[in-house]
Amino acid sequence: MEKKYELIETNCNSDYRIKALKDFQLITGEMVKKGDLGGLVDGEHNLSQEGNCWISYYAGAFGKSSVKDNAILKDYSGAFDNSTVSGNAVMNGDSKAYDHSTISGNAVMKDWSRAYNSSIITENAVMQHNSCADGNSTVSGNAVMKDDSVVCGNSTVSGNAVMKDDSIVCGNSTVSGNAVMQDNSCAEGDSIITGNAVLQAYQTIRYGTVTTDLLGTKDWVGALYAELGVAPNDNKVVLYKKVWSTDDTNTFTSNYDRNFLYKIGETVVAENVNEDIFESCARGLHFTSLEFLNDYDGDAILKCEIDVPDIITVQEEKVRARRCKVLRVYKEE
Template structure:
């Protein structure tokens, strides 16, 4: 069965600094919110925007390289999607945002403002990344998480749940921040790697009500709950090490 094309490349093009030509697209049929005859943004080839689904590139947005936009995704404003990036599902990328490298933005996620998502990073679920935020490396932001301001999330870090990372905060390494976390400056979070019987990572951070939360493996709760759990399952040496680490965290975060 022959795929029905929903758009075509027009003769209008812009030249990328690399020498690539990016062509403005024009809708051939009605689909989603797009009316036949509407002009869209710019793509390098039809490989950049799927003919199936309601995905569309609007305005001055550009998609090129081996990047793909599909599903019901929208790329608009002055946004750029390139490299091997994928934007799909019901995701939106707009403003002056850029998604590139092998990054993935999907689900109902939104990346906007001057945000950058790149490397092997993934943003999905109902997550929002905006402002001047950067998410990169193998980091993941998902759930209802928000990363904004000048925040950085990278390495193997995970930010999810209803967590907010903003201001000048950096979350990286193997840190995990989730639940009702509110990390707005570097001193709001601390993590210790290669700890415990499994040589894992203990992350301690402020919640939105000002209390301290801890994550370690599958555990998430207050630091008091963590210490109580540790007393039940760990030997005296491991338990004491965790107590000392939490004292350091309290000193750093609470002052």
């Protein structure tokens, strides 16, 4: 086999710089000329002599990492540990692959994107703008991750899915189809985000399958199950609220306004509520399921009934509503 590069000793610890021994063309169309200097490696095991793979001058492959086939490391990108960059994959910018991560197919990593652990970036997937893949996650198809988005655990992002704006996919969740996740939204557990689903404004999906824009279409029945795992009965939903006790065993005060009272058996109506469905922490009555009550302060728990038409929004594992009926004090059953 005719070698395409040789190793040149450097003053950088035990690193070598590669030097082209012949002319060849990269998959990006750029030409490597005989005598051109490339990036840094620990040894020939880091860059295959076969194919048209290459490491540009400021890039590098270290440890037991491997760059092969027609893959390219450009700019300040790097492969470390036991990572593999293969196929027609391109890494540029300041992108990095660590641990046992795999970058393959026609995948592109750029800007400050990162791949850790046993994550897989493959097919036509693109990672950019500080996006991160971790754990045993997979990013494939034509999926795009950007703007500090994160995929981790055993989750997958595929199809034409787009993740942006600090969105997170974790657990065993799946994002596929034409789904879009944005605005700090999160998919976790065994949730499935697919079809034309849109997650936004801090929505956190834990249960079932989402195929539409629950928030944008005000599908509160779907949102209640997807976020809290609860389902209405006769268009009413039972949720819970932490409050503070008073001297009257039937009267409680709000956690946010001690002058606002909740009385057992009465309907409570909020004044001057914020009707913006994209605002989570805003004026109105807030409720959640028993699972998330530990996130709130108070010395008592009220069991409340809310009419679905009185719901303003469902986000961040909680519901904001205009009114509710206070059923009773809840104690562990």
